[in-house]
Amino acid sequence: MKCRRCRQPAAIEIRRHNAAFCPPCFEHHCIEQVRKAIDEFDMVGAGDRVLVAVSGGKDSLALWDMLVSLGYDADGLYLGLGIGDYSSDSAVYTRAFAEGRGLKLIEVDIPTEFGFDIPGAALVTKRVPCSACGLSKRHLFNQAALEGGYDVVATGHNLDDEAAVLFGNVLRWQTDYLGRQLPVLPAAHGFPRKVKPLVRLGERETAAWCVLRGIDYQVEECPNAVGNKHLGYKEALNAIEDASPGSKHAFYFEFLSKASKHFTPQAEAEQEGLRPCTGCGAPTTDQELCAFCKLVARVARATQAEAATKAGKAGTG
Amino acid sequence: MKVLLRNPKREVDVPGPLRVSALLERLAVNRESVLVIKGDTLVTGDAVLADADTVEVRPVISGGA
Numbered sequence: 001m002k003c004r005r006c007r008q009p010a011a012i013e014i015r016r017h018n019a020a021f022c023p024p025c026f027e028h029h030c031i032e033q034v035r036k037a038i039d040e041f042d043m044v045g046a047g048d049r050v051l052v053a054v055s056g057g058k059d060s061l062a063l064w065d066m067l068v069s070l071g072y073d074a075d076g077l078y079l080g081l082g083i084g085d086y087s088s089d090s091a092v093y094t095r096a097f098a099e100g101r102g103l104k105l106i107e108v109d110i111p112t113e114f115g116f117d118i119p120g121a122a123l124v125t126k127r128v129p130c131s132a133c134g135l136s137k138r139h140l141f142n143q144a145a146l147e148g149g150y151d152v153v154a155t156g157h158n159l160d161d162e163a164a165v166l167f168g169n170v171l172r173w174q175t176d177y178l179g180r181q182l183p184v185l186p187a188a189h190g191f192p193r194k195v196k197p198l199v200r201l202g203e204r205e206t207a208a209w210c211v212l213r214g215i216d217y218q219v220e221e222c223p224n225a226v227g228n229k230h231l232g233y234k235e236a237l238n239a240i241e242d243a244s245p246g247s248k249h250a251f252y253f254e255f256l257s258k259a260s261k262h263f264t265p266q267a268e269a270e271q272e273g274l275r276p277c278t279g280c281g282a283p284t285t286d287q288e289l290c291a292f293c294k295l296v297a298r299v300a301r302a303t304q305a306e307a308a309t310k311a312g313k314a315g316t317g
Numbered sequence: 318m319k320v321l322l323r324n325p326k327r328e329v330d331v332p333g334p335l336r337v338s339a340l341l342e343r344l345a346v347n348r349e350s351v352l353v354i355k356g357d358t359l360v361t362g363d364a365v366l367a368d369a370d371t372v373e374v375r376p377v378i379s380g381g382a
């Protein structure tokens with residue numbers, strides 16, 4: 001197989017583009033896709049300071065690398081989630097990447113700063129770990145961006161992620177989520193702008209970017225991801241893609257151009273009732289504390305109660 | 318050839334020479350969901366792997382939300 005651009009031997013085939021590329025031309029292809037996404041959706045303006053949410057996985061490290069290659073002023077934000085070996089390893093990959101390239105990495109360790117970890121929060125709230133995890137990530141990304149004076153938060157969601165989330169939302173007609181599933185959410189009501197510059201790249205491409213650029217990333221999955229619905233949707237979509245290349249791209253981009261506008265009014269109405277959280281000042285639709293402050297308080301109460309029970313037992317025993 | 322697989326990490330021996338596409342079929346993996354890595358580069362589906370080669374078949378699907 002030969003490279004479509006230069007006719008040298010190809011390293012990767014991308015069937016939805018009916019193309020194959022050699023390593024240098026593949027890098028060019030990826031950069032062009034990201035540039036196109038940024039321009040098409042007005043993601044980052046000249047002089048904007050970008051905060052990249054990095055996890056140590058392929059997507060976020062590729063994104064950071066690409067934004068820097070494109071000349072953007074982009075720092076990284078890593079959240080310590082306290083998920084055993086997965087978290088300690090992911091920190092190692094992230095720090096090595098930042099140090100090797102002389103990039104600025106901001107770290108927020110949830111256990112140290114807020115006194116709980118994601119598995120612990122899941123036990124206390126009796127919900128899946130991803131629920132406390134997602135809530136904490138959203139909150140802390142916003143907070144770090146506002147505190148650090150960043151204009152925009154960039155996340156590594158790729159075409160496969162967006163197509164899988166869309167698939168799940170359509171299966172259950174989650175109209176509120178459909179209204180918010182956009183590659184750019186503008187800054188509003190105290191939230192920074194949020195952008196997904198990788199929406200034109202599949203995860204096979206972001207992984208290939210890392211391999212070809214020599215980026216060592218965490219291949220192992222978070223233990224809480226194993227067997228979740230999101231993975232099932234991705235597998236189903238990949239079976240369709242295999243039979244009909246380009247299906248995922250059409251599914252997502254046709255949604256954006258033809259359907260998403262029918263769902264935005266509802267999403268906007270929800271934003272209207274926002275007020276500042278009495279604990280941290282973050283915008284929230286809740287009465288007093290925002291969802292994150294409630295979570296922190298709830299875990300603290302559970303920990304105190306447990307300590308009291310233990311002390312009681314020690315006293316009587 | 319030696320084939321390194323992930324999740325769980327393991328190694329299998331597959332006799333070569335063999336085309337990458339045939340290897341993936343034999344392993345029953347969807348070509349959309351993996352990369353085939355040889356040394357520090359990638360190989361396409363039509364590449365022929367020799368019996369002495371070592372390759373990694375790396376899944377690219379992540380489940381994090």
Ligand code: SF4
Nearest residue numbers: 130133222224225381
């Ligand atoms: S899989 Fe769930 S718990 Fe693990 S990092 Fe992703 S959202 Fe968090």
Ligand SMILES: [Zn+2]
Nearest residue numbers: 003006022025
């Ligand atoms: Zn080329």
Ligand SMILES: [Zn+2]
Nearest residue numbers: 277280290293
């Ligand atoms: Zn709060």
